[in-house]
Structure formats: C-alpha cells, structure tokens
C-alpha cells in the first residue's frame with residue numbers, strides 16, 4: 001500500500017481534534033492524580049487506624065486492577081446505580097483516580113526523604129503539626145518529587161488511548177473511526193504514533209528541564 | 219556585647235530542671251535507669267562522657283523528642299511529661315507538651331535549618347506561627363538576633379549557601395527567637411570545620427554569660443565546657459559518675475572512669 005499524502009492532509013484536522021481531546025483528558029486527569037495522590041498520602045499518615053488502613057486497601061486495590069476495567073466500571077456499571085457520567089468525565093476521573101495511587105507512592109517517598117532533623121527542628125520550635133506539614137515538610141517533599149511526577153504525566157498520556165474503550169473521541173478513536181470509513185488505516189494509525197511521539201518528546205524535554213531546575217535550587 | 223545586642227537575648231527568671239528516677243529504654247537497651255539529677259535556675263551545666271552514655275537522650279527527653287519510660291522530668295514547678303488532673307498525675311497531652319516546650323529551645327549538631335526558607339524566614343516562622351508575633355515584630359526580633367550572631371547581612375540568603383559555622387549561628391539565633399528559658403546544646407560544633415569551631419563557641423559563651431538561660435550542653439570540647447559551664451557532669455552508661463566545677467573535673471578528677479575518658483578525649 002502506498003502512502004497517500006492527499007488523504008493524510010484530509011484527515012489531519014480531525015486527528016488534531018482527537019489529539020486535543022487526548023491532551024485535555026490527560027491534563028485534567030493529571031490534576032486529579034496529583035491532588036488526590038497527596039490526599040491519599042496524608043490520610044495514610046493520620047493516627048486513625050481505620051482511616052489509614054481503609055485508604056491503604058483502596059489504593060492498593062485501584063493500583064492492582066487494570067485501568068481499562070476501572071474505566072468500564074465508571075462508564076458502564078455506575079449508571080446501573082443511577083450515576084451516569086459522560087465518556088470524557090468518566091475517562092478523566094478514571095485516569096486521575098488510577099494514577100493518584102501512583103502519585104501517592106511518589107509523595108510518600110518524597111516525604112520519607114525529608115531528613116528527620118527537619119521534624120525535630122519543628123518540634124523544638126514548637127510548631128504545630130499542621131504548620132510543620134504546610135511550611136516545612138511538604139515544600140521540601142514536593143520539590144524532590146516534581147521530576148517523578150512529571151514522568152507520570154507522560155505515562156498517563158501514553159495510557160490515554162484506553163479511553164477509546166469508553167467512546168471518548170480521543171486521538172486513537174478518531175483515527176480508528178476514520179479508518180473504518182475509508183478502509184485505509186495506514187495513514188491515520190501512523191499519524192497517531194507520530195503525534196504521540198511528538199507530544200511525548202516535547203513533554204520529556206520540559207520535564208527534564210524542570211528536573212534540572214529543581215536540582216539547581218537544591 | 220553591646221547593650222542593643224544584649225536586648226535580643228531572652229531575659230527573666232529561668233526555671234530549674236530535675237530528673238527524678240527517669241527511665242529510658244530503646245528496646246532491650248536500658249539507656250537511663252532511674253536517673254536523678256537537678257539543674258538550678260540559670261545554672262549552666264555540661265554533660266560529658268563516652269559515646270552511648272545517654273547524653274543526647276537526656277536532651278531529647280527535655281525537648282520532647284523522646285518519651286521517657288518512667289520517672290518524672292521537672293521544668294520549674296511543672297512536670298514535662300505529666301499533668302495534674304483531679305489531684306492525679308496523668309500522661310501529658312499535646313496541649314500540655316506545647317505549653318511546656320515554650321520554655322525550651324535546642325540547637326542541633328546538624329543545624330537542621332529549614333532549607334526551603336530564607337535565613338530571615340527561618341527566624342520568623344515560629345515566632346509568627348507559634349507566639350503570634352506580628353510580621354514586623356518578628357522581623358525586628360530576627361534582625362537583632364542576626365546582628366547578635368554577626369550575620370545581619372545574610373537575612374535574605376538561602377541557608378544552604380552558608381558555611382557550617384554560619385548555619386549554626388543562624389540555628390542559634392532561630393532557637394533564641396523563641397525566647398526560651400532553657401537552652402539545650404547537643405555537640406553544636408562537632409559538625410563544623412575546625413577553623414569555624416572557636417567562633418561559634420565564643421558566641422555561645424557570650425550568650426551564656428549575658429543571658430539568664432538555664433543551659434544544658436553536651437560537648438566533647440573540654441575548653442568549651444570549661445568556658446561555658448558552672449558544673450560538669452560526667453556520665454557513663456546512663457549514670458552520673460562524677461560531678462563538680464569544671465576546674466575540679468578537668469584538673470583533679472576523682473574517678474578512674476573520668477580520668478580514662480578525659481585522657482581519651484585529649485588524645486584525639
């Protein structure tokens with residue numbers, strides 16, 4: 001089969017629309033993942049055994065089941081209980097929830113890496129717990145984990161085609177639909193790969209730069 | 219020390235300290251076994267003794283960084299780890315510990331400055347958040363303390379950009395900014411390059427002389443111990459082996475263990 005440049009030009013606008021949906025879903029999901037992960041980590045540290053064990057098992061469960069199954073659950077199963085989510089909403093929540101269990105681990109590592117002396121200095125200065133977290137521990141922990149969190153953004157982006165499973169009009173879905181109409185898959189699917197590589201490379205460069213900056217200010 | 223700088227120091231009656239049959243264990247390792255000792259208000263006491271004898275543990279118990287397994291620790295007329303309720307002594311809650319800690323400050327071997335804050339913010343953070351000082355009051359207090367420790371020009375610097383000696387001066391100023399009545403110093407010069415040690419020690423000696431602080435100091439530097447303290451306690455295995463004025467302990471120790479220890483320290 002010959003590569004058809006004319007056809008490529010015709011389908012590109014549609015694919016770019018799909019890419020826009022993919023990027024939107026990834027970014028929104030990422031915001032959820034980054035915030036919710038921090039919530040999990042902090043809840044894991046509460047003195048209440050009920051709370052921290054519950055959180056532990058919930059996050060363990062979410063992390064050990066496939067994202068696609070979770071997406072199906074959110075999109076196809078929840079409506080049977082009267083909770084109906086649009087495909088994009090379900091996709092964003094699914095991505096965010098799934099990845100929050102990974103970012104939680106990242107935060108945990110970052111917090112554990114803050115030297116014990118920092119906690120002790122906070123006690124010696126009589127800072128309340130909440131202040132110690134907000135002003136001393138979290139700023140240091142988060143600075144340490146920014147590069148790792150950045151890598152999860154890229155990982156999430158690469159997982160986003162799974163949203164095709166719940167009818168989100170993201171990039172792969174658009175390419176697939178185009179292909180089924182024209183019965184030509186070479187161009188659309190190849191373009192999907194190229195677009196993913198382009199966005200990944202650009203984001204990697206940005207993440208590296210972020211990484212270097214967080215090292216420089218150490 | 220000029221009078222304006224002296225004003226930066228905590229003043230007012232300092233409380234005494236008392237350990238009453240204090241027990242501290244780490245697992246099977248009984249570090250303190252019914253330790254008794256007292257420090258008079260405003261007294262400056264140095265703890266010396268071999269590694270592992272429990273000196274740091276004593277300071278950490280006073281700073282509430284470790285919890286005792288038995289006995290009572292008094293700061294003034296109050297027990298640190300217990301409070302009165304209905305005529306009975308019950309374990310302290312967070313509120314009680316918070317109140318008691320207001321009297322105590324500590325300087326660590328590793329400085330433990332907050333690297334995510336400027337030098338100034340290191341000094342104003344707790345006075346604003348804990349003592350409720352206004353931002354301006356806290357900055358004023360911090361500035362005069364930075365003056366006192368000779369780092370007035372470093373207020374906006376990042377702590378990690380400072381030398382070890384400068385970092386420790388900031389840590390000393392940070393502790394003093396809370397106006398503690400009891401100051402705990404745990405080998406505060408042993409992480410410093412040799413040429414920076416004397417400067418920090420002289421600063422602490424001046425602070426000890428000019429303030430009314432009750433001072434508890436752990437050090438391996440015998441000249442510093444002599445300079446700073448009214449009394450030296452020689453520890454071994456969580457027990458006081460011998461105590462007395464620095465001149466007596468360093469010149470005419472009566473116990474063999476003290477003599478051995480001093481010899482070992484002087485040899486290094």
Ligand SMILES: Nc1ncnc2c1ncn2[C@@H]1O[C@H](COP(=O)(O)OP(=O)(O)OP(=O)(O)O)[C@@H](O)[C@H]1O
Pocket residue numbers: 244247249267268269270271272273274275276
């Ligand atoms: N967190 C801890 N967990 C277990 N054991 C500990 C802990 N802290 C101290 N110890 C033990 O308690 C004993 C006393 O330690 P401590 O740090 O008080 O000694 P020290 O007199 O300050 O010694 P050094 O001169 O080496 O600083 C040691 O045997 C030490 O191993």
Ligand SMILES: [Mg+2]
Pocket residue numbers: 273274275436
């Ligand atoms: Mg020690």
